[in-house]
Amino acid sequence: MMHSEMSRRRLLGLGVGLGAAATLTLAGCGGGDDKEPAAAGNGGKEYTGPKVELNLWNGFTGGDGDIFKKLVTQFNAEHANIAVAVATYRWEDYYAKLPGAVSSGNGPDIAVMHMDQLATYAARGVITELDDVAKALELTDADFAPTVWQGGLYRDKRYGIPLDMHPLGFYYNKTVMQSAGLDPNKPPMTKDDYTAALTELKKSGVQGFWVSPFQFTGGMTFYSLLHQWGGTLFDAEVAKATFNSDPAVEACTWLVDMIKQGHSPANVGQDADYLALKSGKNAFNWNGIWQINDLKKSADVQWGVAPLPQIGSKPAAWANSHNFTIVKQRSTDANKVAGAKVFINWLSQHSLDWAAGGQVPARKAVREDAGFKALTEVGSLAPELDYAAFPPAAPGIGEVLTTFYQSFNEAALGKKSPKQALDDGAAKATKQLEDNRKKYGN
Missing domain, CATH: 3.40.190.10 (Periplasmic binding protein-like II)
Incomplete structure (x- = not known):
């Protein structure tokens, strides 16, 4: 804990001094066709197309990283046509590295991002809108803590699907x-x-x-x-x-x-x-x-x-809150995007297992599950969702x-x-x- 864990959680909170990293000019970022061709997906409910390989970046370098990787392994075992590969960086390195990687065409398909970073990366064209995911899955603020759900919005468009709050x-x-x-x-x-x-x-x-x-x-x-x-x-x-x-x-x-x-x-x-x-x-x-x-x-x-x-x-x-985002690519692969949405929905539904890593699940149904209530210490902080003071979306x-x-x-x-x-x-x-x-x- 006193080594990797403390280094990790310094950036769990607010992206201290990291906003500048996202001000890089992202030449070519978001240059793909916003009108995606038809794909074998329906906003995250399922994916029936050819096998896709997805890269996912995150900053879970502590004990929560092991839990996260186990969940990804389980997802891969249950989805023969989607393979998710995980790359883990320290949060400070992660946020500094992401804009340049996207600009050069070497960015991930999926990125875990703190709530306070969503607006910056949305404004710079690094991440793409996810309104269709929310619509297809019929997700509303009633399924989440309203403050967490609203935190995924920038200019009235959704860019993040919340996983938790800490x-x-x-x-x-x-x-x-x-x-x-x-x-x-x-x-x-x-x-x-x-x-x-x-x-x-x-x-x-x-x-x-x-x-x-x-x-x-x-x-x-x-x-x-x-x-x-x-x-x-x-x-x-x-x-x-x-x-x-x-x-x-x-x-x-x-x-x-x-x-x-x-x-x-x-x-x-x-x-x-x-x-x-x-x-x-x-x-x-x-x-x-x-x-x-x-x-x-x-x-x-x-x-x-x-x-x-x-x-x-x-x-x-x-x-603060971890959110899933989909990263813009130079050339959009509609099948990859469809597969990424399935992964995001699946992980959100399985966030009870994630709670064991020391996070309060964003989904209301998971927080009301008996399994979460058994996590006595983590569960004791769940009431703070009602009055949590999150950073603004700017x-x-x-x-x-x-x-x-x-x-x-x-x-x-x-x-x-x-x-x-x-x-x-x-x-x-x-x-x-x-x-x-x-x-x-x-």
Whole structure:
């Protein structure tokens, strides 16, 4: 986990700084005939044509990668006329490599992509529309969490079929809690209870809630709190940054005060907050759902996981989602496209097996399955779907979110006051949004 897994999940979240990779001029990309010839498929229900070989790219380099490959192997065994070959890269390499590969005609047929990347790659002509898949399979937001389903849209056209969602969760060390006189089976879920628990932990000599200045995980914690306080990162048109609003400043101040009040060390190193939870040096850690499987391997750690506590006026949690996309080719092969749609539909229907990798399935029917309910820890975070705060569907949003996280970093490290850090960051982010509208033609 502390090697490949942590490297992998850094890019699970938001495409930090990777939007630029998709701004390459994709000469020849999407140059194929958009009016595809007839193929032996019907939008993903079935494929009866000649055998096709499909290349699929993904960034599942951790334990979830093994589960993903097993599912692909099962699909291939059940479909004699479709053969899917998997290529796995680190997410940061994957997003940097994809535009150039597509431009040169060496891109994959299918690509797994985070929700926040869909608009960028759709705007650059890297991926193709999938409205016919949704129509043929009669998929609507009723089959998914509405927020996840809507996240696959760009300019009212569908480019992604959601596979899962991965939110932040609230991890707690039961042993540390018990040592401080707290009930290890009742983690604090309100602002008052959270403050009271931290006070008791401090009395016992424990800094209970370490605040990381980095995106993973302090920045994502602030992202969640900002929405809990009723703030937003951007206005409705994603034309202006609003993460310096009064609610945002209040949320940031609350988190920075954790350091000032001695509940967290200053200048916490990358991942040190999570390692401290595992080693019993702190009690609480807001981290991604992907840590569940790592903790399940840690037999010496007594831990629990729950939805994020509600510190602000309403529940909210940072989240992102993996989506399947079909990549545009220089010359469209209608049979390959038809086969790719069958694979996407099949994997979506089999996402219960995928959930074992530490993801909440996007499909409602799978989440309601008894098999998913048996995945106690992962299932405990499924309610966050109702109030998950997903990134907006806007091209180039990755660089803008990097600015947001850098602003929090400056506040958490005490380089600037929360208000000054957020004011400066919002001004820069608004300029980036303006540049993106020019760059992507919005």
